[in-house]
Amino acid sequence: MSGINGPGGTQSLPESALDLDSTVHDPQDDVSDDQSADDTSMLDADSALGDDTASETRSITDSVLGYQYENGRRYHAYRAGTYPMPNDEREQERMDMQHHIYLLINGGELCEAPIPPQLDRVLDIGCGTGKWAIDFADHHPEAEVLATDLSVIQPYWIPPNVQFEIDDAEEDWQYHSKFDYIHIRSMGGSISDWPRLMQQAYRNLNPGGWIEVTDFEAWATTDDNSLPAGSAYVEFQERLSEAATKFGKVMNISPQFKSFVENAGFQSVVENQHKAPLSPWPKDPAFRNLGRYMYVQMLESIEPYSLALFSRVLKWQPEKIQALLAGVREDLNNRDYHMYSIVHCVYGQKPQL
Numbered sequence: 298m299s300g301i302n303g304p305g306g307t308q309s310l311p312e313s314a315l316d317l318d319s320t321v322h323d324p325q326d327d328v329s330d331d332q333s334a335d336d337t338s339m340l341d342a343d344s345a346l347g348d349d350t351a352s353e354t355r356s357i358t359d360s361v362l363g364y365q366y367e368n369g370r371r372y373h374a375y376r377a378g379t380y381p382m383p384n385d386e387r388e389q390e391r392m393d394m395q396h397h398i399y400l401l402i403n404g405g406e407l408c409e410a411p412i413p414p415q416l417d418r419v420l421d422i423g424c425g426t427g428k429w430a431i432d433f434a435d436h437h438p439e440a441e442v443l444a445t446d447l448s449v450i451q452p453y454w455i456p457p458n459v460q461f462e463i464d465d466a467e468e469d470w471q472y473h474s475k476f477d478y479i480h481i482r483s484m485g486g487s488i489s490d491w492p493r494l495m496q497q498a499y500r501n502l503n504p505g506g507w508i509e510v511t512d513f514e515a516w517a518t519t520d521d522n523s524l525p526a527g528s529a530y531v532e533f534q535e536r537l538s539e540a541a542t543k544f545g546k547v548m549n550i551s552p553q554f555k556s557f558v559e560n561a562g563f564q565s566v567v568e569n570q571h572k573a574p575l576s577p578w579p580k581d582p583a584f585r586n587l588g589r590y591m592y593v594q595m596l597e598s599i600e601p602y603s604l605a606l607f608s609r610v611l612k613w614q615p616e617k618i619q620a621l622l623a624g625v626r627e628d629l630n631n632r633d634y635h636m637y638s639i640v641h642c643v644y645g646q647k648p649q650l
Contacts, residue, residue, distance in 0.1 A: 364384070367604070367605065367608070368604045368605070368608060368615060368618075370383035370385055370387075370388070370600075370601065370604060370605075371383055371384060371385035372384060372605070373447045373448040379447070379465070379467075380447055380487055381486060381541075381544065381546075381602075381605040381606050381609075382486075382487075382601050382602065382605070383601050383604075383605075384448040384450050387597065387601075388601050389425075389426050389450055390597070391594065391597040391598060391601070392425040392426050392428070392483075393426055393428055394590065394593065394594055394597070395483065395594060396426075396428040396429060396432075397590065398573070398587070398590050398591065398594060399429075399482070399511070399640075401586070401587050401590065402571045402573060402587065402640055403571075407429060407432055407433050407436065408433075408478075408480065408509055408644075409509065409511075409567075409569055409642050409644060410478070410507040410508075410509045410644035411507075411644075412477070412478050412507050413477075415439055415440075416437055416439065416440040416477045416478055417439075417440060417441065417477050417503075418440065418441050418443070418474055418475070418476045418477055419433065419437070419440050419441070419442045419443070419476060419477065419478045419479075419480070420442075420443050420444075420445075420472075420476045420478070420479045420480070420501070421433070421442065421443070421444040421445070421479075421480045421481075422445060422466045422479065422480070422481045422484070422494075422498075423445070423446055423466060423481060423482070423483070423484045423487060424444035424445060424446045424451065424461065425446060425448075425450070425483070426450055426451060426452075427444055427446075427451035427452060427455070427459070427461060429444075429480065429482065430442050430444035430459055430461075431452075431455055431456060431459055433480075434455075434456040434458045434459040435456055437458075438456070438458060439458075440458060440477075441458055441460070442456075442458055442459045442460070443460050443462065443472075443476075444459065444460070444461050444462070445461070445462045445463070445464040445466065446461070446463065446464070447463065447464075447465060448463075449463060466484075466488070466494060467488060467489060467490065467493075467494065469497075470497045470500075470501055472501055475501055475502060475503045475506070476501055476502055476503065476506060477502070477503055477505075477506045477507070478506060478507050478508075478509070479498045479501070479502060479506070479507070479508045479509070480509050481494075481498075481508070481509070481510045481511070482509075482510070482511045482512065483511070483512050483513070484510075484512060485512045485513070485515055485547070485548050485549065485550045485551060486515070486541050486544075486546050486547070486548040486550075486602070487546060488546060488550070489545045489546050491550065491553070491557050492557060492560060492561070494557075495508070495557045495558060495560070495561035495563075496561050498561070499561045499562055499563065499647060502647045503647070504647055504648065504649050504650045505646065505647060505648075505649045506646070506647050507644055507645070507646050507647075508558060508563060508644060508645055508647075509642065509643070509644040510554045510557070510558065510642075510643050510644070511551075511640065511641065511642040511643075512550070512551040512554070512640070512641060513551065513573065513638045513639070513640050513641075514549055514551050514552060514638050514639045514640075514641065515534065515537065515538070515541075515548040515549040515550075515551075515602075515638075516534055516538070516549045516638070517530060517534060517575055517636040517637065517638055518636070518637065518638075518639075519634070519635045519636055519637070520635065521635055523633060523634050523635045523636075524628070524634045524635075524636055528624075528628050528634075529621055529623075529624025529625045529627065529628050530624075530625050530628040530629070530634075530636070532621065532624075533599065533603070533621055533622070533624075533625045536603075536607065536611065536621075537602060537603060537606065537607075539611070540603075540606035540607055540610040540611050541606060543610050543611075544606060544609075544610050548602075551639075551640075551641035552641060554568070554641050554643040555568040555641075555643045557643075558643050558644075558645045559645070561645075562647070562648075563645030563646060563647060564645060564646050564647075564648050565645060565646045566643065566644070566645035567643070567644055567645070568641060568642070568643045569641075569642045569643075570639050570640065570641055570642075571639065571640040571642070572584075572637050572638075572639055572640075573587060573588075573591050573637055573638050573639070573640055574587060574588035574591060574635070574636070574637045575588065575591050575592065575595050575629060575636040575637060575638060576588050576591065576592040576595075576629055576630070576632060576634075576636065577589045577592060577632075578632045578633075578634075578635055579635075591638075592629060595629050596626060596629060599622050599625050599626070600622060603618060603621075603622065604618060
């Protein structure tokens, strides 16, 4: 295992805080209920195809675009209820910011695995808005990039070597050809059987191919015990872990990535860890800049991560959820709380023949 890294390189996270003037951003509650006409037209049948085909296509459209609405947020329709996060515009913006944060942490690099310069087929599991897949396809025009997700939230104007598919990664994989590189990122709380996912990835890689799995720990920590044990944030992450575990999909799963990859049979397994401050408390300029993005990211994350799990699993009323989240926002805005998370990036290679 390598040392813990800082943004774009190896650094130690400063323990001292810088007192910054900042106002807590209270996320807006309004959600757009409008569905894009392009979404529907993408799946609608031409009337010339006949009634049977049109009826079948309308059924597909309903199963993919018949979104679920709950607690003022929009959720996916395909395999409804299996993924606890919303897919509305606010969540898409959060995903795009998170992609930028990963780039800051990795010094602008899209991956850490030592993949070859020329690739044939690449698979991105849980692609979200497709930012990583699109960027990777731009950097590797020779590669065919297939990206999958439960939600139809990807753009239409994309590089010619990218293909998006609606798919459930926990179902049996039935790809016609194997891949040279499989990328999985930010899937904590989304997968019920990680060993099986790793086994399917192993079977669907060419000999010598690489897998890379990355995610934040869903648990804030400090080096100086500055976060009180009775704080709202501590209660939030404890209840989130409890609800996700009862839901059957562990949220704070990234510390186990290395063992999952090794047990699946991969070789040359490497784990890199990167510290990410949850607000701009550090004095170090690079960490402080990363903390500014993380602060906004966290404010936009606590609601989508908790609403469905707290209401469906813990049976909390919306008022109770929002009261706890108000306290969490106050804790995130407190620069005396030197909170950070750790990003775990694990990659390994399928043995050559």
